[in-house]
Amino acid sequence: MSATRSETVVWRQPPDFHSHILPMMDDGSDSVATSLEMLTRSAAYGCSVMVATPHFYPENEGPDAFLARRAASAARLLNGGYDPSRHPCVFLGAEVAYFTGIGHCADLKRLTVLGTRTVLVEMPFCRWTDSMVDDILFIRDHLGLCPVLAHIERYRAFYSRRQLELLIEEGVAMQVNASNIAGCLTRYRARRMVASGVVQLIGSDCHNLGTRPPNLDVLLHDLASHGGESLLSRMTEQCRLLLRGAVPLEQTPGT
Template sequence: MSFWKRLMGTSPAADGSAPQPAKSGPGAPLLAVLGADMHSHVLPGLDDGADSVEAGVALVRELVALGYRKLIATPHIMGDFYRNTPVGVRAALAALTEATTAQGIDVTLECAAEYYLDEWFLPRLAAPDGILSFGGDQRYVLVETSYINESRVLTQAIFELCAAGYRPVIAHPERYKYLHSRLDDAAGWRDKGALLQINLNSLAGYYGPGERHAVEQLIDRGLVDFAGTDAHGLKHTTVLANLYATPYFDKLLALPLRNKTLLGG
C-alpha cells in the first residue's frame, strides 16, 4: 500500500477484486436530486484520481449516469506531495472538457482544489496566483486534514479564509478519526464560519463502521452542508449506485444541502 493510501485511507474493493463500473439501477435517479458534485478527482494526471484523460472521461461518464449535471473537480494540493497549481489544474480541466465534449457527454465541468491544511497552506492565500474556489461569488474553498491528527493550522485557516472573503468547506469530517469521539468540534468549526461536506460513500460504510457511525451522527445533528462523491475511480461509483439501500440517504436529502445552489454558477 502506498504512502498516500496509508495516510488518507483509500479503500480497495471489499473482496479484493477489481472494481466494476457502476450500473444503472434504483439508486441512479436519486443522485440527480443533488444535481452538482463539488468534490471529485476526475482531472487527469494530477493526483491519486484519474491517471489519464481516458480514465477521467470514464469516471465523468459514470457520475453523469448517476444523475449529476455539474461536476466540480477538486484535485489534491498538498505541500511537496501534490504540487498542483491553479494554472496546471485549469489546463487539466480544459483537456478533460475537450474530451468529454468530443464524447457527447452532457455535463458542466469546473475546477477548484482540495487543499491539505499544512504549513504550506496559509502562504498560498497571499500567493500571486491565489487559491482555487468554487460556487462563484460564494468563493467556497475545500480543505482537508490528516485522518489521524487534527491540523495545527485548522482554526487559523478558517479565520484567515473568512477574513479574505472565502468560505472554508471542510471535506469529509466523518473520516477524521480524531473527531469520532468529539463531534462537538465539528459544530464549533461551523460556528467559526466553516461548512462541512460529507462523503456519500460513508453512508454505505465504505471507509469503515466508525466513519459510517460518524456520518450518521453528523446527519442526525444537521451538521452537513454539502454531500460529495470524493470519486477517485470507478470503485467509488459502484458504491454510489447503491446508496438508495442505505438507511440514512433519505435523512441526508432532507437536510438543506447546498449542492443544487452550485448549478447556477
C-alpha cells in the same frame, strides 16, 4: 457575470462536491478515457454537477504551477470528448492540503472553486491543534472565503469534541464521502451528522473506475430506503448556494 454560470445549471440530486475526475492531474483519473467514463457513470445515476477537486500539496508546487496543470488537464478533457449535454456540469476546484498559516495565505483565493469563494480543505491526519482550528476560522474571517472540510469522517481520531463543536458553531461547512453514509458500520453516525446539519455536502471522492469509482448511487439507494429524500434536497440546496457563481468547465477561460 456570464449567464451561463451555475445559476443556469440543472441541479439534480445529488451534486458531487469532491472528485478526482481530471485526467492525469493527481492520483485520480489516469486518462481522458477514464475521466469520460467516470462522468458517464455519474450521469447514469442522475448526477448533474461535479466539482473537480484535484489535490493541491503546497510542499510540491505553488498555485501558478498547479493552476497551469489544471488548465491543461481541463483542456484535455474538453478536447477529448467532454460533452455538457450528456455529462455532469463540471466546476474546477482543488482539494487543498492544510498548511500552517493557510488562513492568512492570500493565494488560497486562487484555489477556490472557480467563480466562487468556496474552498475545499483536507485536514492533517494527525491530532489537530487549536491553532489549526483557528487557521480554518481565519480562512473565513481573514480571507473572506468559505472553507469546506473534506471527508470529515476520516478525522474522528484527530479532533476533540470541543474543536468540532467550535467549527460547527462557527458555521464551517463539512463534506462526507458517500461510502461513509453507505457503510454498514458508519451509516448511522453519518446520517445523524447530515440530519443534524453538521454535514452539508456529499462527495464521491472518486479516483478511478475500480477501487474508488463514482458512487453517489449508493447514497441514493440508502437514503431512499430510509426516508432521506429531504436530506438529499437539503444537501443539494446547500451545495447550490456554496457554488453560486461557479464557472462551468466549458466556460472556463484558457481551456
